[in-house]
Amino acid sequence: MARINENYQKLPGSYLFSEIARRTAVYQEAHPEAQLIKMGIGDVTRPLAPAVIEAMHEAVNDLASAETFHGYGPEQGYDFLRSAIAEADFRARGIEIDDDEIFVSDGAKSDCGNIGDILDVNNRVAVCDPVYPVYVDTNAMAGRAGDWDAEAEAWTNIVYMPTTAENGFCPAIPDTPVDVIYLCSPNNPTGTVLTAEQLKVWVDYANEHDVIIMFDAAYERFITEEGVPHSIYEVPGAKTCAIEFRSFSKTAGFTGARCGYTVVPKALVREGQSLNAMWNRRQCTKFNGASYVIQKGAAAVYSEQGAREVEETLAYYRENARVIKEGLSEAGLEVYGAVNSPYVWCRTPGGMGSWDFFNELLEKANVITTPGAGFGPSGEGYIRLTAFGDAEATRTAVERIKNLLAK
């Protein structure tokens, strides 16, 4: 008799974005004339860079004739892309990462979820709170989260590290022993960053206790301030304790094209085993490489033209983030993030609940946001807005919110 993975039955419904969609649909049906502006989901809207488009067309053409056809590629990614990544994203910044420490994939979400395959089920996991739900849900599915406590809205075996304005969005080292720690900087959803000094505390702790840090740097390209690490490997000692996840989704608009990569340093060893070798084995056995067409497109991000064009799009989104942050601040709201991130994390006014403020913005400003409570208990009292929309719509949305709050 086949038995199922019972951990799946413990998962609470994935209500956040479906509940947002439901409330939005109800409102739109009652007010068909309302011009809703979506600032909820973190999906990009600008087209791919011309250099990327050109490279993808060329790659498609390669597949059109037997002489240039590409069949199965390396599971780890093509050398042309691994080497471009290692050079531009790391070595050019003074970080020694070898090409074979880069594993190209169909996206950071897959990697963040699949990385658990190489870890024992009995590791104790710590996450920031609020947090990107994928870290928690994938560990719950694997049996590392214990049971779901509906009242506390928390898993019994996950260590939640409050990450709020009160601690400057830098969580404290947990006072209970943990084995695996997820960090995300620039952070989703708070839009804040960890400095080199703050990261150093985590790296030292991880090395001292043989902990593994899962470092999500998907929003790295939004960093504008000097001195903010773009990679955890800028911090001495990180190569013996950290795995880093990167994505072309927000860097270059690949949310629909699908490409990301994971860095697993060869120096990262636990229980005498190389995690680089283990992840290589995992990918060779359960993955068959990212699409040739998409990898060619991703490589064009590192060309001179591609880098310039990608930077233009990033500047477009950064300007949106600035407009949101400035506008909401002028409206008297307490606003975080935005400077090094496409996310703006905004405290609700007067201690209002995050779903209540969501409703007010939906109904009275026709702007769709994400209530912070959806990202974890410590997200209550905040909402998240994204800078990935159209520039004019973003300005309009901010004006509407300002007008609403001025009343």
Added chain:
Amino acid sequence: MARINENYQKLPGSYLFSEIARRTAVYQEAHPEAQLIKMGIGDVTRPLAPAVIEAMHEAVNDLASAETFHGYGPEQGYDFLRSAIAEADFRARGIEIDDDEIFVSDGAKSDCGNIGDILDVNNRVAVCDPVYPVYVDTNAMAGRAGDWDAEAEAWTNIVYMPTTAENGFCPAIPDTPVDVIYLCSPNNPTGTVLTAEQLKVWVDYANEHDVIIMFDAAYERFITEEGVPHSIYEVPGAKTCAIEFRSFSKTAGFTGARCGYTVVPKALVREGQSLNAMWNRRQCTKFNGASYVIQKGAAAVYSEQGAREVEETLAYYRENARVIKEGLSEAGLEVYGAVNSPYVWCRTPGGMGSWDFFNELLEKANVITTPGAGFGPSGEGYIRLTAFGDAEATRTAVERIKNLLAK
């Protein structure tokens, strides 16, 4: 202290294709003038169909402007593709499969490996022997295989079902209870098929004992004979016991483009839970959809032009398979497969070991094959040849083998 998944340390080295590559390289270096013909690895060589190429170019162009840009797509695949698949591959053949029973992915290898996520670690797994190594290795990684017995070249907790000429390449129901059974038809590596009557025995057994059948139909398009099921769902009762894996790799040359799909019927329930809902949850949490560009290309396989062009390429490979089978038979060899498959499974002459025959063909005919022993203990005494090469090279290889054996 982070603990690793100790099951990875039990895995024997993945020696088969690296050992083939090593022996080939050694020979080529010693004989630089030798014109080696590769019939070992099952990778395609013909270009994508023009209709697919055109659709991919259009999709790339969609990503080039904000008006037609596509960001995150549905994790389960776009409706245009799920519905084309369900209609053409199933409903048009009289099999009732709903669109939402189709899950599009980056390939069947990923799905075959990841499907274990929704199953308990304590299921007893049965596989055919010889077998595609991914079924076994992914279960070993998850802890379902027990320990590797190097002497027996087998896992202590996997039930191996010999699948040889002696039983007509149809394994017998195991005499020990099992929970999950992997079947592959047309089979890799033997090239043989299971008839509807033979599959019915498995489906009835699975329904009676609440077993799950993992049915790999990646080579379905190579079926030429009437009466051979293209899908396990042609067999009454299969929807309550079977998951089916399909691939565009061999159907339409997508080994480098990457696209496949998995069918999880809503009627498949174990321990009161819908496996369709569980797989949906798995994909929504650990996967972010296949590339838009590639899904558009895959959908073109179902257009009138695409279907015709894909069929022309399949005919090219089928003719190769026929040439190999006929030639080797004329050379006096005992040959299986080929009729409904791109694989030819050939008994070694005079009880020769499969690595010995591999060596002889490499050194004396300059043809690279795959020794059957690499697919499991019962593969010993056979070699596998693939029909995915160039037609002229295939004819040359067959002539060389004929000449060698005539001596």
